[in-house]
Amino acid sequence: MLLARLTQANGAPGQEGEVRDLIRAEIEPYVDVLKMDTLGNLIAIKNPDAPGPRVMLAAHMDEVALMIVGVDSSGYLKFRPIGGVDPRVLVAKTVTVGAKKIPGVIGSKPIHLQRAEEREKAFAIQEMVIDIGAKSKEDAEKLVKMGEIAYFTTEYEEIGQNKVKAKALDDRVGCALAIRLLKEEVSFPLIAAFTVQEEVGLRGAGVAAYQAEPDLALILEGTTASDVPGTDKHKHATAVGQGPAITVMDRTVIPHPQLVQELFALAEEKGIKVQVRRNTAGGTDAGQIQLSREGVKVAVIAVPCRYIHSPVSVMSKDDFEGAYELVKSYLARLEEREGSR
Amino acid sequence: MKEIIAQLTEAFGPSGYETEVTDMIKGMVEGYADEVRTDVLGNLIVVKNGSPEGKKVMFAAHTDEIGVVVTHIDDKGFLRFANIGGVGVATLVGNRVRFANGTIGVIYQEKGDWKELTLDKLYIDIGAESKDEALTKVRVGEFGIFHREFADLGNRLIAKSMDDRIGCAVLIEALKKIDKPTNTLYFVFTTQEEVGLRGARTAAFGLDPDLGIALDVTLTGDMPEARRMDVSLGKGAAIKVKDSSLIAHPKVKELLVQLCETNGIPYQMEVLEFGGTDAGAIHLTKAGVPSGTISIPTRYVHSPSEMVDIRDVQACIDLVVAVSNQDLTGVF
Amino acid sequence: MDIKQVFRTLSEASGVSGCEAELAQHIQEACPWADELRTDKLGNLIMLKKGQSPGPRPKVMLAAHMDEIGLIVTKIEEDGFLRFSTIGGFDQRVLLAQEVVVHGKQKLTGVIGAKPPHIQTQGEQRKAVKMEDLFIDIGLDSAEQAGQVVQVGDLVTIKRGVSDLQGSFMAGKAFDDRAGVAAILECFKALSTITHTADVYGVATVQEEVGLRGAVTSTYGITPDIGIAIDVGFGDSAGLPDTGTIKLSQGPGIGIGPHVHPKLLERMVETAQEWNISYSLDPTPNPGGTDAYAIQVARAGAATILLSIPLRYMHTPVETLDYQDIQRTGRLMALFIAGLDHEFVEGLTCF
Structure with a gap:
């Protein structure tokens, strides 16, 4: 299954190679132009020279992970998060490190040896190390290079009522959606930007949008769901199972009002359950794409995911399908409009 | 002018x-x-x-x-909101909000210490008696502004x-x-x-x-x-x-x-x-x-x-x- | 041209962010190796050394910033003391009892003062002085007198000459990032005796x-294929951990992270090894904070790399470095550039 393969591929910011290769192989048969830039963005275009609006779908390939920044004298690896990771989620997880995929664990002091008050304090990132079983610094340095990445090892699995648990759903869900949507037949230029x-x-x-020069962009994301025990209802950013979330504002963007209205109206017309993203924190690629050159109409459509930026996140397959249906319907609507010109 | x-x-x-x-x-x-x-x-x-x-x-x-965006409407018709731009919490309690369709609301706070007042402890009351009534006036995701009329004080103006x-x-x-x-x-x-x-x-x-x-x-x-x-x-x-x-x-x-x-x-x-x-x-x-x-x-x-x-x-x-x-x- | 002497002059010159014209003038005079010199609309000094191949040639941009952090006058008090704020990140604790130059109608010497310790309570003495309690004393006795020579918005720099420490170690102000500018000059000098294909744009940024x-703006204007940012990095010093610092006297730190193109990293390390130039690896997951960050995302993007000259006591008036690290950085860049060709540049979009 595509989403399973996407989430199990590794791709830290700046090192998206595995994900990019997988996507490239998937979409090659469906697109007319396939190019990469110096940052590693993968830009695919259907009907590049056709008349009509240049429509861009954007999803990012990278995921949060851990960068190796040092090896101590005993051969433990020191690391720092790359992207936003809450250090508290890291303790006692398994990881795979670097190009050689060396297995490792993030260890901590056994409970027996801790004082009671110690356990009330969160582990700081500086206190944690990755243990790959190396016997010495030299031993470790043979296997792992500075700047290499440790990834979570979570496997994709379908659980409960139509749910999925996996790592990196943010934003491999967006990648999976864009890949599927590229198969749609349209007559206007359709761009998919898989960003780094x-x-x-x-x-x-921003770099991708500068090159692709879209008129309109739909940013496909995995976004925070906070429908969990202990959270007041009015603090639920989104809820899993309530359909894809449409953003009206976040830290980086206020999407185009008419486009947002159109999406809500379309969802209602087609009977697709959607929700408003009810939080203005966080940001997405839309912030950069909207401000490219003389400005681009943007909207953000996101699949709600619980526990994002941790080793394991949970989403609903129904929300994923809802997002797919909504964007597909929107492309069809554009196609009708173009056809009637 | x-x-x-x-x-x-x-x-x-x-x-x-x-x-x-x-x-x-x-x-x-x-x-x-x-x-x-x-x-x-x-x-x-x-x-x-x-x-x-x-x-x-x-x-x-x-x-x-600057203004507010509605993030939640509760069962009794009260609104929760987030800020648009730099909004000082100290300026909000007791102040009024206006939405595009003219709906007016008052901002007030949950119980608690003034010093610990944060945006998520504030709500907007638009006078609705239920969620359904509120929904006839305002939607989640809707943008509002702080409501206040212009005043001419001579050389100085307030608005x-x-x-x-x-x-x-x-x-x-x-x-x-x-x-x-x-x-x-x-x-x-x-x-x-x-x-x-x-x-x-x-x-x-x-x-x-x-x-x-x-x-x-x-x-x-x-x-x-x-x-x-x-x-x-x-x-x-x-x-x-x-x-x-x-x-x-x-x-x-x-x-x-x-x-x-x-x-x-x-x-x-x-x-x-x-x-x-x-x-x-x-x-x-x-x-x-x-x-x-x-x-x-x-x-x-x-x-x-x-x-x-x-x-x-x-x-x-x-x-x-x-x-x-x-x-x-x-x-x- | 004695670049070490130029570096000394640059460090002692004044160029707070936004007012770098004096610096640009000094650098321009110290760069006989450029084929073209120009200043752009924001004041960036662009030194072009053309490659020796028929065009179009690959474009390499070297960027080091010439601005320094400084102070700015915010208010003249009734008794002639000046209140100030900062431009750039200063630790206010290092400001107490510094001598400064106030860039008013003319250059005025001043000292930074605060309430004397004798009349402070014991509690006060244990706390750091706050920025808002500091002031500059230029020896004038009233707002009227001071207003004749100073106005709100005038800049203030720390008055500090360069000290030669043991060996090739030096200390002074504004080594961040005049050290990078000196490395560009060292690179240009070295390139004058080496054949290179690429056009090299040395930019002293503002x-x-x-x-x-x-x-941001100079990159937009140049549109380079490759961008090399040269800045200072946190040198090892007392009280700092090994992780996140680079050692002095061991050449530049070569950055690793999202702001560094993997093929540039590979080639830079190969070049250093081939020519026996010492270097450290400097991994950071956080790509912000240097010109490389801006260069990378201009227009359709550029392949970037960051070289960091190890520096102790950053953002203080006693920044300390080993001049040999500047020379190593300049030489490494020159040899890296000499090895560039079209094929390599085209390969930068192949992953």
Whole structure:
């Protein structure tokens, strides 16, 4: 299954190779132009020279992970998060490190040896190390290079009522959606930008948009769901199972009002369940794409995911299908409009 | 001019939803401009052609204002919200909110300590008795503004959204006074300034001006026990040296000072330790645009009662007119 | 041209973010190796050394910022003391009792003062002085007197000459990033005796300390294929951990992270090894904070790499480095550039 393969591929910001190769192989048969830039964005275009609006679908390939920044004298690996990771989620996880995919664990002091008050404090990132079983610094340095990445090892699995658990759903769900949507037959130029380095500051998207020069862009994301026990209802950013979320504002973007209205109206017309993203924190590639050149109409459509930026996140397959149906319907609507010109 | 300021400040225009304001301005500048157009982000671009040897000068004043966005409607019809732009929690409790359809609500707080007051402990009461009733007036995701009428105190005026409708008023009044300018002028009424100087960025990319000047409000330090700031109401146009978004181009700063000196326009120098204006976005456009800011000194910025002095406003208008007619050949 | 002497002059010159013209003038005079010199609209100094091949040639941009952090006058008090704020990130604790130059109508010497310890309570003495309690004393007795020579918005720099420490170690102000500028000059000098295909744009950028602003616009204007940012990095010093620092006297730190193109990293390391130039690896998951960040995303993007000259006590007036690290950085860049060709540049979009 595509989403399973996508989430199990590894791709830290700036090192998206595995994901990019997988996507490239998937979409090659369906597109007319396939190019990469110096940052590693993968840009696919159907009907590049056709008349009509240049429509871009954008999803980022990178995921949060851990970068190796040192090896101590005993051969433990020191690391820092690349992208936003809550250090508290890291303790006692398994990882795979670097090009050689060396298995490792993030260890911690056994409970027996801790004082009671120690357990009330969160582990700081500086206190944690990755243990690959190396016997010495030299031993470790033979296997792992500075700047290599440790990835979570979570396997994709379908659980419960139509749910999925996996790592990196943010934003492999977007990638999976864009890949499927590229198969749609349209007559206007359709661009899919698989961007790099979103998690370290929306770095790839602006560069991709500058090249692709879209008139309109739909950013496909995995977004925070906070429908969990202990959270007040009015603090639920999105809820899993309530359909794809449409953004009205976040830290980086206020999407185009008419486009947002159109999407809500279309969802209602087609009977697709959608929700408003009810939180203005966080950012997406839309922030950079909207401000490219003289400005681009943008909207953000996101699949709600619980526990994003951790080793394991959970989403609903129904929300994923809803997002697919909504964007597909929107493309069909554009096609009708273009056809009647 | 007070009439224009009253109309502009009472209009509805949270970031991203500025159409009411830009439409109003379109009406106000009719007959005075050579061209009026709108771009993808909603910026209103008003063009006044200059002589062929003149430079391209972009003036920017933003049309958007801070506000709220509804994030939740509970079973009893109370609204929860997030801020749009820099909203001070201390200015909110007991204040009113207005939505595009005219719905009014009052902001109040859950029980708890004032010192620990945060936005998520506040709610809006629109007088609805149930969720269903609330939904007939407001939707989740809807944008609102802080509701307050304009007040004329003589030389001093109070209103919401003086930031930056007063800048808009300066540009409109200046445009009316300019007949055949030396330079080609782009009066850009920008969008989404309060959320990150966004409209100015795309507008400047399209226009690629030789000189960029933002008209925006700045803080003052002339109130009781105020934070130290050497700008006062009534002492003239403030010429910006720096803020967080911009270090004014030395030549632009010198030009503005010199024009004030030669035209007898009162002015003061401004160093703002935080905050930014559209000039911050304009000067980083393409290969760079020499830029500066003419600031209108304003008390209580980002509260629903922002105060300006009409004599400072006049000084800013005079300065914009002076720039418009200045021969900038060889300078930029 | 004695570049070490130029470096000394540059360090002692004044160029707070936004007012770098004096620096640009000094650098221009110290760069006889450029074919073209120009200043762009924001004040970036662009030195072009053309490649020796028929065009179109690959474009390499070397960027080091010439601005320094400084102070700015915010208010003149009634008794003639000046209040100030900062431009760029200063630790206010290092400011106390520094001598400064106030750039008013003329250059005025001043000292930074605060309430004397004798009249402070014990509690006060244990706390760091706050920025808002500091002031500059220029020896004038009233606002009226001071107003004749100073106005709000005038810049202030720390008055500090360069000290030669043991061996090739030096200390002074504004080594961040005049050291990078010196490395560009060392590179240009070295390139004058080596054949190279690429056009090399040495850029002394403006306004880095307030948000990489000069690099944004100069990159847009140049549109390089490859961008090399040269900045200072955190040198090992007392009280700092090994992780996140680079050692002095061991050449530049070569950055690893999202801001570094993998093929440039590989080639830079190969070049250093081949020519026996010492270097450290400097991994960071956080790509911000240097001109490389801005260069990478201009227009359709550029392949970038960051070289960091190890520096102790960053953002203080006693920044300390080993001049040999500047020379190593310049030489490494020159040899890297000499090895570039079209094929390599075209390969930068192949992953």
